Amino acid sequence: MTRQMTGAKMVVQALREQGVEVVFGYPGGAVLPIYDEIFQQNDIRHILVRHEQGAIHAAEGYARATGKPGVVLVTSGPGATNVVTGIVDALMDSIPIVVLSGQVPTFMIGSDAFQEGDTVGITRPCTKMNWLVKETDKLAETIHQAFHVATAGRPGPVLVDIPKDVQFATGTYVEKPKARTDHYAPRVKGDIEAITRMVEMIETAERPVFYTGGGVINSGPAASQLLREFVEATGFPVTSTLMGLGAYPASGKSWLGMLGMHGTYQANWVMHDCDVMLNIGARFDDRITGRINAFSPGSKKVHVDIDPSSINKVIRADVPIIGDVGHVLEDALKIWKARGRKVNREALARWWKQIDEWRAVDCLAYKPSATSIRPQHAVARLEALTKGMDRYITTEVGQHQMWAAQYLGFEDPNRWMTSGGLGTMGYGLPASIGVQIAHPQALVINVAGEASWLMNMQEMGTAIQYRAPVKQFILNNERLGMVRQWQELLHGERYSHSWSEALPDFVKLAEAFGCKGIRCDNEADLDDAIREMIAYDGPVIFDCLVEKHENCFPMIPSGNAHNQMLLGEAETQGVIGASGAVLV
Amino acid sequence: MSPLQIKQGSSKHSAYDLRDPNAELIETHTLAVIVDNESGVLARVIGLFSARGYNIDSLTVAEVDHLGHRSRITVVTSGTPQVIIQIKAQLERMVIVHAVHDLTVEGPSVQRELALFKVRGKGEARIEALRLAEIFRANVVDSTLESFVFEMTGTPEKVDAFAELMRPLGLVEVARTGVAALARGA
Numbered sequence A: 001m002t003r004q005m006t007g008a009k010m011v012v013q014a015l016r017e018q019g020v021e022v023v024f025g026y027p028g029g030a031v032l033p034i035y036d037e038i039f040q041q042n043d044i045r046h047i048l049v050r051h052e053q054g055a056i057h058a059a060e061g062y063a064r065a066t067g068k069p070g071v072v073l074v075t076s077g078p079g080a081t082n083v084v085t086g087i088v089d090a091l092m093d094s095i096p097i098v099v100l101s102g103q104v105p106t107f108m109i110g111s112d113a114f115q116e117g118d119t120v121g122i123t124r125p126c127t128k129m130n131w132l133v134k135e136t137d138k139l140a141e142t143i144h145q146a147f148h149v150a151t152a153g154r155p156g157p158v159l160v161d162i163p164k165d166v167q168f169a170t171g172t173y174v175e176k177p178k179a180r181t182d183h184y185a186p187r188v189k190g191d192i193e194a195i196t197r198m199v200e201m202i203e204t205a206e207r208p209v210f211y212t213g214g215g216v217i218n219s220g221p222a223a224s225q226l227l228r229e230f231v232e233a234t235g236f237p238v239t240s241t242l243m244g245l246g247a248y249p250a251s252g253k254s255w256l257g258m259l260g261m262h263g264t265y266q267a268n269w270v271m272h273d274c275d276v277m278l279n280i281g282a283r284f285d286d287r288i289t290g291r292i293n294a295f296s297p298g299s300k301k302v303h304v305d306i307d308p309s310s311i312n313k314v315i316r317a318d319v320p321i322i323g324d325v326g327h328v329l330e331d332a333l334k335i336w337k338a339r340g341r342k343v344n345r346e347a348l349a350r351w352w353k354q355i356d357e358w359r360a361v362d363c364l365a366y367k368p369s370a371t372s373i374r375p376q377h378a379v380a381r382l383e384a385l386t387k388g389m390d391r392y393i394t395t396e397v398g399q400h401q402m403w404a405a406q407y408l409g410f411e412d413p414n415r416w417m418t419s420g421g422l423g424t425m426g427y428g429l430p431a432s433i434g435v436q437i438a439h440p441q442a443l444v445i446n447v448a449g450e451a452s453w454l455m456n457m458q459e460m461g462t463a464i465q466y467r468a469p470v471k472q473f474i475l476n477n478e479r480l481g482m483v484r485q486w487q488e489l490l491h492g493e494r495y496s497h498s499w500s501e502a503l504p505d506f507v508k509l510a511e512a513f514g515c516k517g518i519r520c521d522n523e524a525d526l527d528d529a530i531r532e533m534i535a536y537d538g539p540v541i542f543d544c545l546v547e548k549h550e551n552c553f554p555m556i557p558s559g560n561a562h563n564q565m566l567l568g569e570a571e572t573q574g575v576i577g578a579s580g581a582v583l584v
Numbered sequence B: 001m002s003p004l005q006i007k008q009g010s011s012k013h014s015a016y017d018l019r020d021p022n023a024e025l026i027e028t029h030t031l032a033v034i035v036d037n038e039s040g041v042l043a044r045v046i047g048l049f050s051a052r053g054y055n056i057d058s059l060t061v062a063e064v065d066h067l068g069h070r071s072r073i074t075v076v077t078s079g080t081p082q083v084i085i086q087i088k089a090q091l092e093r094m095v096i097v098h099a100v101h102d103l104t105v106e107g108p109s110v111q112r113e114l115a116l117f118k119v120r121g122k123g124e125a126r127i128e129a130l131r132l133a134e135i136f137r138a139n140v141v142d143s144t145l146e147s148f149v150f151e152m153t154g155t156p157e158k159v160d161a162f163a164e165l166m167r168p169l170g171l172v173e174v175a176r177t178g179v180a181a182l183a184r185g186a
């Protein structure tokens, strides 16, 4: 059956066929026909944001909390350029996002028409793929292809640019099963020979570690289950990147905490001293490796990744395995069991003894404050008071983000959304709204810094309009804390433009938006204030006034090795050499 | 080297020392990249090279299969072995790329480019230019009383050699297509 319809109708029909329930967007001239179609149906919910950047971060939060692609609809020109930051963010963190943008009519392209922008040109380097659709007949198929590309293999953002005349014109609708998608079929099964070599290494390893990343989360809940089974059965220690938190439960006995620049003492030492490193869906990011030529010098490395270009990009893998984490873990587990579930128990016992000594350093310990609130304490109390709840956490970017990663425990995948690769301030508030839209009954908290939060604070309007009871837990140090920390450590305490002298009154701001504001400035009142936030049935802006000059530790200064961690305030001046100072 | 004496990494975006121990072993590879013949595809491929700091020594592109909608991009690139592997992996994962052939490692290949040379001169030099053109099997495709345009196909080395010889004889302009290459054999 061939169906004729307008391009605008096709957009809605294709979204419906793709199982899309929510679209985050903002209207404008070049997408009016599509908005007209959205008006006339009830299957797809449209969330009107306050700024297009908010739409794409909300879609990212939605995608990460559900495992489904996030969908964004924006107009041409400024609408499209406003989503560029989010597109890069999604590319860096491998988040499946489909952006639909309006474009000036085909016959006006190239004439510097009103709100014309070279959207496919601007987004080409930061999308997995993008398309300018010039014929209505090709529109439906292109949208189906876009969903396929966004979600297949290593997920990522795609963009479909749709000129207004293509939306108005009538064409033939191509149904999803008829859309050609077969030419993009990344490999998901790993090479069995390589997997067998990985199993051999598991059998004989004396000081092994599972180093897991966002790939485990992206692979789906089954991959996390398999990882858990493998870790329990082998008794190997496990650490994770920022992106992979929750794949293995923080309460699990083999959990070492996060690794990397602000990772735990034990996780980084284990990485440095291990003899077998099992990288499962992580990419040897520079926040993780520190100085490359001092990275885990004595280990043999297995690298499982669905993206062949991740392999040997930064660190040479002894056993590269290209494939989906879930598939590879399943095969590896099967082979390991069939060969008799062997591990080197004696050596492992020695390894754990060593690890326990590192754990005893208690690198996340902090002292309470009599005069204000230690930010670590604020996060630790948030953890204690929300433990066991149906909870999702988003963050902004800065010190608070690292404290959230360190002091919150994630028991399940898809419960932690943070901008890792790009480090986008302003991500957390809109992301929290996207998560809440996906999980209306859950407790969704954005652990924020006051500076980041201000970058997309207009989205409180969205939260209120859609009754998304998101909790904005702002660790307010009146500083660009992370910038201030670096200035203290490597720019001679010259605090160039790293504080805000004119912060708003967050409680009044909450009232102005029509939600609840709470302020807390001492540790004695903190628990009650957090309880009040949780209990409130609606959005809350929580202004948590914390120590202004607290630093985030442990810290591996840029350009240093894993075994050169700074643990505390002790002697931090001049620790980053000239060579480290040029690094970011 | 930066003022801080930091060794630049192999990527211009990174100050990290990503250089492998064989950094001095720069290899030149000829890659044939089979892509969809769609708008923006060439920009995407070239953008990859500039964004990640890879070299392009030569590049040619044209549709080679009209029905199948395929173009062939022949790119000559250079880098350390690790970088070459990265380039191939980065190309292979692009949605619009169907195949990447490294003609340098996949066995012997034929490499040719077409070049046009404008040589201006009179008397002895002019005769000498014509004589050399014959030796190089270059054709005269345009002539006036004081100039020739020669056309030649050959390996890049042959084109280079001919250009060198023409320089003292009045070479004023060169146009080259860049390398097209195919694997030898069936």
Ligand SMILES: Cc1ncc(C[n+]2csc(CCOP(=O)(O)OP(=O)(O)O)c2C)c(N)n1
Binding pocket: A396, A397, A398, A399, A400, A401, A423, A424, A425, A426, A448, A449, A450, A451, A452, A453, A475, A477, A479, A480, A481, A482, A483
């Ligand atoms: C859009 C953007 N601009 C600049 C930066 C650089 N940056 C990283 S952290 C930071 C400070 C963040 O301050 P705040 O949100 O208050 O968090 P804190 O570190 O104080 O917890 C800055 C400016 C960034 N990551 N993103």
Ligand SMILES: [Mg+2]
Binding pocket: A398, A449, A450, A451, A475, A476, A477, A478, A479, A480, A481
């Ligand atoms: Mg701050």
